[in-house]
Amino acid sequence: MSEKRVFVFVGAYGSGKTEVAINYALHLNKEGKQVVMVDLDLVTPYFRSREAACSLREKGIEVLAPPRELSRADLPILPPGITSVLKNKGKYVILDVGGDPTGARVLGTLQGLLPVRDLEVFYVVNARRPFTREVDQARDVLERIEASSRVKATALVNNTHLGDLTNPEVVLEGGDMVRELAMRLGLPVKITAVKKDLASLIPNGHGVGMILPLTRHMCTPWDEVPPDPGADLAPVPLRVKAPSLEPTRD
Amino acid sequence: MAETILMKGNEAVAEAAIRGGCRFFFGYPITPQSEVPEYVSRRLPEVGGVFLQAESEVAAINMVYGAGGAGARVMTSSSSPGISLKQEGISYIAGAEIPCVIVNMVRGGPGLGTIQPAQSDYFQATKGGGHGDYRILVFAPASVQEMVDLTIESFDLADKYRNPVMIMGDGILGQMMEPVRFPDGPDRPNPEKPWATTGKRGRKKVNLISSLNIEPEKMEEHNWKLHRKYREMEKNEVRFETDDVDGADVIIVAYGTTARVARSAIRKAAERGYRVGLLRPITLWPFPYAPLRELAPRVKAFLVVEMSTGQMVDDVKIGVEGKAPVCFHGRPGGMIPDPEGIVQEIDRIMTGRGARA
Numbered sequence: 001m002s003e004k005r006v007f008v009f010v011g012a013y014g015s016g017k018t019e020v021a022i023n024y025a026l027h028l029n030k031e032g033k034q035v036v037m038v039d040l041d042l043v044t045p046y047f048r049s050r051e052a053a054c055s056l057r058e059k060g061i062e063v064l065a066p067p068r069e070l071s072r073a074d075l076p077i078l079p080p081g082i083t084s085v086l087k088n089k090g091k092y093v094i095l096d097v098g099g100d101p102t103g104a105r106v107l108g109t110l111q112g113l114l115p116v117r118d119l120e121v122f123y124v125v126n127a128r129r130p131f132t133r134e135v136d137q138a139r140d141v142l143e144r145i146e147a148s149s150r151v152k153a154t155a156l157v158n159n160t161h162l163g164d165l166t167n168p169e170v171v172l173e174g175g176d177m178v179r180e181l182a183m184r185l186g187l188p189v190k191i192t193a194v195k196k197d198l199a200s201l202i203p204n205g206h207g208v209g210m211i212l213p214l215t216r217h218m219c220t221p222w223d224e225v226p227p228d229p230g231a232d233l234a235p236v237p238l239r240v241k242a243p244s245l246e247p248t249r250d
Numbered sequence: 251m252a253e254t255i256l257m258k259g260n261e262a263v264a265e266a267a268i269r270g271g272c273r274f275f276f277g278y279p280i281t282p283q284s285e286v287p288e289y290v291s292r293r294l295p296e297v298g299g300v301f302l303q304a305e306s307e308v309a310a311i312n313m314v315y316g317a318g319g320a321g322a323r324v325m326t327s328s329s330s331p332g333i334s335l336k337q338e339g340i341s342y343i344a345g346a347e348i349p350c351v352i353v354n355m356v357r358g359g360p361g362l363g364t365i366q367p368a369q370s371d372y373f374q375a376t377k378g379g380g381h382g383d384y385r386i387l388v389f390a391p392a393s394v395q396e397m398v399d400l401t402i403e404s405f406d407l408a409d410k411y412r413n414p415v416m417i418m419g420d421g422i423l424g425q426m427m428e429p430v431r432f433p434d435g436p437d438r439p440n441p442e443k444p445w446a447t448t449g450k451r452g453r454k455k456v457n458l459i460s461s462l463n464i465e466p467e468k469m470e471e472h473n474w475k476l477h478r479k480y481r482e483m484e485k486n487e488v489r490f491e492t493d494d495v496d497g498a499d500v501i502i503v504a505y506g507t508t509a510r511v512a513r514s515a516i517r518k519a520a521e522r523g524y525r526v527g528l529l530r531p532i533t534l535w536p537f538p539y540a541p542l543r544e545l546a547p548r549v550k551a552f553l554v555v556e557m558s559t560g561q562m563v564d565d566v567k568i569g570v571e572g573k574a575p576v577c578f579h580g581r582p583g584g585m586i587p588d589p590e591g592i593v594q595e596i597d598r599i600m601t602g603r604g605a606r607a
Contacts, residue, residue, distance in 0.1 A: 013285075014258055014427055045282045045365055046425040074281050074365050128256045128429075130265070131292070162256050162429040220426050221586045222510040 004120040006086065006093045008107065008151065011124035012132045012141045013099030016159040018049045020124050020193045021096040022056065023214050029061050033092045036085045039065040042076035042106050043098035047218040055217070062091075078106065086113045100145070107149035114151065122191065123153040125181065127160040127174035135181045142185070155190040156182050158208075166194075168201040179207035254431050260285035260424040262394045263353055263417060265293065266401035267325045271438040272351065273299035274324040276313035278306055278332060281365040282421035283355035286327040297437070307332040311339030311352075318348040319459045321446030323405050327353030329421070330371050331362055333379075340414055341380030344476075345461030349408035351401070352386075353417045355424035358584030366584025367421030367507060372561035375418055376535040383473050385480045386414045387487060388534040390505040394428035400532075402438065409441055411483055418534065420557065422507045422586070483536055490538035491530045495545055498527030500596055503542070503566050504555040505531045508587060512555055515592035524596055534562070542569025551575040551599050554607060555592055558582050563607045578607035 007024065009017040018041070025037045039050045049056075050065035057063055064085065066077040085093050097104050107114075123142050125132050132138040146152055160174020171194050182189045190209040194202050199213035216223075257265070264286045267275070275290045291301040304310035310326050317324040328336065333354045343350060356371045358364040375388045387407060391397040397419065404415040447457045463469035494516070495501055504512040509530040519526045529545070531538050542552070551574055554563045560578045567576050579595040581587045598604045 014256070014261075046421065072365065126256065128254070130255060130257060130261060130289075133255070162254055163427060165254060165429045220422060220510070221507070221588060222514045 005089070005118035006095070006115055006120070008095045008097060008119070008121045009124055010097050010104050010121060010145050010149065010153065011099060012129060013103065014129055015099065015124045015126045015132065016161070016193070017099065017124045018047065018096050019214055019216065019218060020157055020159055020191070020212065021094050022049055022052055022217050023193065023212055025056065025061055025094045026059065027212060028092050029059055034090060035092045035094065036062040036064060037094045038082055038085070038096065039063070039079060040095050040106055041098040041103060043103040049096045052217045082110065083113055086110070086115070101148035104145045104149035107151050111150055119154065121151055121154045122157045124157040124159050125178050127177040128162050128170065135177060135184060138181050139184065153187060155188050157191040157193055158189060159193040161195065166198065168198055171198065171202055175208065182207065252432050252434055254429045256427050257394055257430050258285055258425060258427050259394045259397050259419055260355065261289045262398050262430050263327070263401050264289035265432065266398040267351065268293055268297060269432055269437050270402040270405035271323045271440050272325045272405060273297065274317040274322045275301050275326065276304050276310040277326050277328065278304055278310050280329045280332045282357060282424050283327055283329045283353065285424070286353060307335035308339065311336040314350050315339060315343050315346070315348055318343065318350040319346065319447050321440070321443040321448055323440045325351040325353065327355070329355045329357045330359050333371065333374070337380040340386065341382050341384060342461045343414050344384035344386060345382060346459050347412040348459065349412050350414050351404045351408055351417065352414055354419070356418060356420040358582070364584040365421065367586060368557045368582065368584055369420060369506065369508065370558040370561065370582060371418065372534065372558065375416055376537070384476060385483070385535055386416050387411070387483060388416045388418055390418050390532060390534050391423065392506050392509045392530065394426070395430050397423065398430050398432060405438060407487070411479060413479065418506070420507050487533055488536045488538050488540070489532035490541060491532060492541065493528040495527035495529065498525050499550045500524065500553055500599055501527040501529055501545060501549050502553045502555055502592070503529045503531070503562065505534060505562070508555045508557055511587050511589055512592060514589040518589055518593045519596050522593070524600060526596055537565045537569070539565070539569035542566060543571060546570045546573035549574055551577055551604055553577045553579060553595060553599060555587055556580045557586060560607055575604065576607050577604040
């Protein structure tokens with residue numbers, strides 16, 4: 001899968017793009033690749049990849065995010081340096097995009113900079129989220145994301161989960177929906193993302209793709225994550241920022 | 251039972267409103283609650299309802315007055331600075347006895363403050379907010395599921411007392427995702443409202459709703475009537491939850507997000523041999539004074555934990571009636587107390603170094 005160099009994660013609001021993108025960045029990092037993580041989320045106020053920036057940098061992953069003093073401003077700030085990393089053929093770039101068509105609109109500004117041949121655009125789907133529970137709904141959301149971002153999805157990610165209540169059945173049922181969506185769209189399912197402790201319980205098979213074990217990074221202040229010696233990095237307690245493209249109080 | 255789904259607190263409040271029979275929403279976006287209007291703007295048209303983004307919070311709350319006065323089930327939502335703007339309208343609504351539901355996903359203040367979570371609107375919600383002698387029922391959910399359950403019920407209670415009900419969360423509760431279930435069956439019905447301003451409908455006299463009473467004798471009479479209603483709400487609607495209070499040396503009093511952090515702290519404190527309980531107010535008004543009065547003689551101290559410099563402390567002191575020390579641990583301005591900080595405070599209390607609030 002890593003013949004591609006630029007990976008874009010789009011999806012409905014709250015579909016888990018950030019967790020999947022961070023874990024995918026760590027996966028590429030483990031393969032010894034030079035990875036750059038770009039926080040392109042201009043719409044979500046809390047739980048964004050910039051919250052994990054310190055830990056990612058410790059691993060040697062470059063993080064492009066708004067400058068620290070503005071990272072919690074309620075302003076849509078594009079991080080500097082995107083153009084140069086997209087042009088640098090030695091770097092693997094992850095673009096973590098905001099949710100829904102509104103969040104994906106920013107991708108349109110990068111049109112022309114995205115290397116068409118090296119590009120993978122992952123549509124992340126959680127079949128237990130309110131507006132992507134059925135194939136038709138999920139397809140409608142993607143169509144609207146593609147229209148506002150002017151970028152087409154090239155692969156699907158099944159990220160179906162229920163937080164602490166996730167079990168293998170939840171992941172597999174979601175997988176059925178995502179597979180059917182994939183067939184209708186004529187796209188492959190390339191990743192099934194699943195909590196690390198459940199990853200071994202998900203069978204490989206047609207329409208599952210790579211099983212990406214997830215270590216959770218976006219946590220609430222009271223989350224008690226059991227010590228995991230194999231954890232890629234410590235969970236980052238929530239800290240924040242935000243905007244909407246509509247008129248709003250700052 | 252319906253399928254479990256994963257929702258943000260803001261989305262859950264919005265869906266729960268619809269399940270509670272809400273068909274009208276008027277609001278204005280503000281972080282960290284903008285998912286509420288966004289969600290209802292998608293869903294309300296599907297159920298024949300109306301979503302309207304007003305030109306300001308002031309306009310929105312007066313639209314709530316109009317819709318509620320016409321007998322509709324109606325909601326607005328905002329976050330701290332926006333709720334301040336709505337206060338005049340809330341006072342009018344309380345005075346005119348119009349049912350409605352108001353959501354406040356609190357952020358750090360004062361002023362424009364920060365978009366980070368806070369609990370510094372406690373005074374505003376429970377001690378007045380707007381002008382005049384009035385009270386509103388204030389719910390403080392601590393999970394996304396509780397946000398669903400209380401929001402659905404809020405519409406029934408608003409109608410029962412013809413009074414505003416507030417759901418008070420904070421940025422974290424609004425933004426975090428948890429699995430939730432919604433009850434099966436149809437949305438809650440909107441009851442007959444013979445007082446609503448919907449035309450004469452064969453009656454001899456037209457219904458009139460107003461908060462204006464020029465004659466002081468009538469205004470006084472109306473104030474006493476409201477007062478009796480508030481006493482009735484105090485009698486019937488106090489809600490709280492206790493964990494491990496029997497045999498506890500220290501009882502933490504915390505609501506919403508801080509109650510969640512407190513639970514983690516209590517587990518850590520137990521590992522160090524401290525017996526700590528939790529009293530979690532679910533209604534902030536009316537406040538659960540009675541359980542505090544009852545527990546006070548049995549504990550070494552109470553520890554109030556808030557995301558503010560200490561606003562609920564006063565109510566805890568009223569409940570405790572001086573029978574036990576009341577200590578405080580808080581993080582204001584958008585910071586969140588961490589379990590370790592609370593455990594350290596417990597340690598200070600247990601070694602006689604606790605700071606009295």
